Amino acid sequence: MSITRPLLDTPFIRRSNHLRTFITASWLGWQIESNWADPFLFAVYSIVRPVTSVLILVVMYSVITNGALQEPIFAYIYLGNALYILVGQVITGVSWSVIDDREHYRTLRQLYTTPMDGYSYLMGRGVARLIIGLISVLITIGFGMVAFQLPISIGTIDWLMLVISTVLGVLSLAAIGMVVGSLTLMLARHFWSLGDAISGALYLFTGAIFPLDVLPAWLRPIGFAFPVTYWLELARRAILGPNAAKFPTLSGFSDLELTGILAAITLALLVFSWFFYRWALHRAKENGIFDMETSY
């Protein structure tokens, strides 16, 4: 509370219900997600698990390619896989809160009789998982640089492009999370795995572990429709530099064009998720299932 209190008392934030709700919900999410009381558990969750999962991929790659870790495709795969940690974390971080509050903590009714802004609340609840996800991404990339000599140089990273693309990517993921969370509001069953299922499906279609060209032509449009594809491409270009250009899928687009596409899709998703959330909330109240507990 020590940081959050003075932040919330600044006049601008006090006046804005959206910001006040967002920051308070972020604080709550952090209390829930970062179980510092058990550092071992936290370390397993945020460090060991992502590193282990990327190691499985490395072993598989090594067996298939006979240990060709210096090939550009390895850095492509490794980086895509590391960055993809954020996809699952952000989408489920936002959408899971509905189930968490309704089924586990049973506070949905208490929360929604306050004048807080529901959209900002769910977005705020996702912040903690975003932070944990970012820590995991950094550790996984750092591990790759040390253990597998990934061709990454801190000095040559295009930080501006990396930050802009990641901000846009995270916002688009949060908007997808809002859509999933809104769907969850209308579902009376325990749809805890919806976020995981969506992020799992996107894994195949967004160029996370292989270039989109590998997919049959009729499947590629799915990848082009999702913002994750453009974010991963931009992040790879920012981190790997010329090595990223060795894969032709999006090489016809300049950095600026890709950023523009990513920004447009993100904006469209945010607008859509806002309307969809309001519609879903209305439907849930109309059907009488808004605060219906269905499990636990």
Add this chain to the structure above:
Amino acid sequence: MDTNLAIQTKDLGRVYRLRGPKRKGDAKQLVALDGVNLEVRRGELFGLLGPNGAGKTTIIKILATLLLPTSGSALVEDLDVTRDVQEIRRRISMVSGGETSGYGLLTVEENLWMFARFYGLDNVTARKRIDSLLEVVGIADRKRTKISDLSTGLRQKMNFVRGFISDPNVVFLDEPTLGLDVTAARDVRGFVKQWMHDHPDRTVLLTTHYMAEADELCDRLAIIDRGKLLACDSPHSLKHRLQQDAIFNLKVGPLGPRPSRDAMIEAVPGVRQATVVEQNGHTELNLILAQEDVLSDVLAHLTRRGSSLISLEKREPTLEDVFIDLVGRRLDVDTSHHAEGEHAAG
């Protein structure tokens, strides 16, 4: 619009569609509220008395903007529950009984602080109110205790503080003493009475199926059953309706096969209402008689059925008797499943 009213409903209805077989035409519905007209004045502690499944919580959920009505209208402080959601939420709060809810890993203070922030209170005001309300409900020493470590009673007291921290104009208390032990329930009732005394311009809508609680707390109350409002008046006036009747509790020996309320009313003229409960080898009768001398006919009827009188008590009418008089059932009978059957539409 009467500005003296804190709550007003007009022909309020709520129908739930029930999930059933997937074939067309099989959709069933549950009528939870059926044309409820309710007026609660500002400054009133108003009660909704009815058995489980009567529709009390449905009314509260609609008024607290958690549920949409399917027909009619509902206003809270002249604001429409379907349109003015945010403005209503700034003015209300809701506390439900039997809640095991809460972020167990937060302390009492953290949880209350968080809700104060959602209500838009600044830090200084929030802290001041948290300290003072915790003091009032007697759990100031538990401020830094994690919610998961609180007993049910203490958790409910914390929920009360949450409900009153925003200094609301209208408070909805949904079965607030449900699951509490006698002492905790008394403390909660004491808190509500004191708060109303200190804030005479505020309004409380209380739902309960404890008649003694409704009798003790409410200025006026409405009796509701199966989604319909049956009566609305002060507890005293409601009980006064039965002043001309004689009310008896009888404990008798077994009454033979299928003893029922209807059989008793049909067999003995002058029995206006009756409830029959069989337990532990004897039968308990709660009778509302048109005149006291009908009792001799009742006793003769019991003798004819081979039963014997174990004990007899004449008493003053209670709200439970009013409820029995109106619907012919005791208040502790859960009607939620009956309602579904009766109102099911094929």
